[in-house]
Amino acid sequence: MSVTWSQPKLRELCKKHGIYITAWGPLGTYGEIWGSNLIMENPTLEYIASIRGKTVAQVALRWLYEQKVTMIAKSFNKERMKENLQIFDWKLTKEEAKLIAKIPQQRRYQGNEFVSPSGPYKTVDELWDGEI
Numbered sequence: 001m002s003v004t005w006s007q008p009k010l011r012e013l014c015k016k017h018g019i020y021i022t023a024w025g026p027l028g029t030y031g032e033i034w035g036s037n038l039i040m041e042n043p044t045l046e047y048i049a050s051i052r053g054k055t056v057a058q059v060a061l062r063w064l065y066e067q068k069v070t071m072i073a074k075s076f077n078k079e080r081m082k083e084n085l086q087i088f089d090w091k092l093t094k095e096e097a098k099l100i101a102k103i104p105q106q107r108r109y110q111g112n113e114f115v116s117p118s119g120p121y122k123t124v125d126e127l128w129d130g131e132i
């Protein structure tokens with residue numbers, strides 16, 4: 001789960017059944033060849049970060065915190081580790097939350113290799129139960 005894959009349907013189901021959510025790769029696994037720049041180079045997050053004097057990573061992590069999910073952000077850099085922890089003494093405004101809600105959503109891993117005309121999942125929609 002992340003700002004670019006917020007999964008409201010799944011989150012609602014988890015809430016109903018008392019399942020706690022953890023966001024793996026909350027910064028989009030930025031900088032890795034298997035990762036994505038969709039979060040860390042997102043214009044909406046860059047805008048909010050600039051007007052609030054925060055970093056894009058902090059805005060993305062704060063949003064997750066406000067969704068009441070845990071998150072596992074990884075950094076090998078001491079300064080970035082500290083930066084990623086500076087999310088507890090400020091809040092996103094309602095306007096900023098509304099802007100974030102408009103960020104286009106995209107599942108990073110589509111699972112195309114599990115889809116086949118002769119297999120149990122004939123389309124990506126079937127594989128993911130509609131939420132893709």
Ligand SMILES: NC(=O)c1ccc[n+]([C@@H]2O[C@H](COP(=O)([O-])OP(=O)(O)OC[C@H]3O[C@@H](n4cnc5c(N)ncnc54)[C@H](OP(=O)(O)O)[C@@H]3O)[C@@H](O)[C@H]2O)c1
Nearest residue numbers: 024025026027028029030031057072073074075076077080
């Ligand atoms: N993504 C998954 O599907 C998945 C699956 C299983 C386990 N995990 C585990 O979940 C943890 C986090 O996932 P992840 O590493 O995939 O992704 P992530 O936390 O979304 O992104 C980590 C990347 O972002 C960079 N980064 C971290 N903080 C930053 C900041 N403030 N500014 C700029 N860049 C920053 C890191 O670089 P630097 O290190 O150079 O700061 C690293 O390249 C890892 O321990 C991983 O093993 C993830």
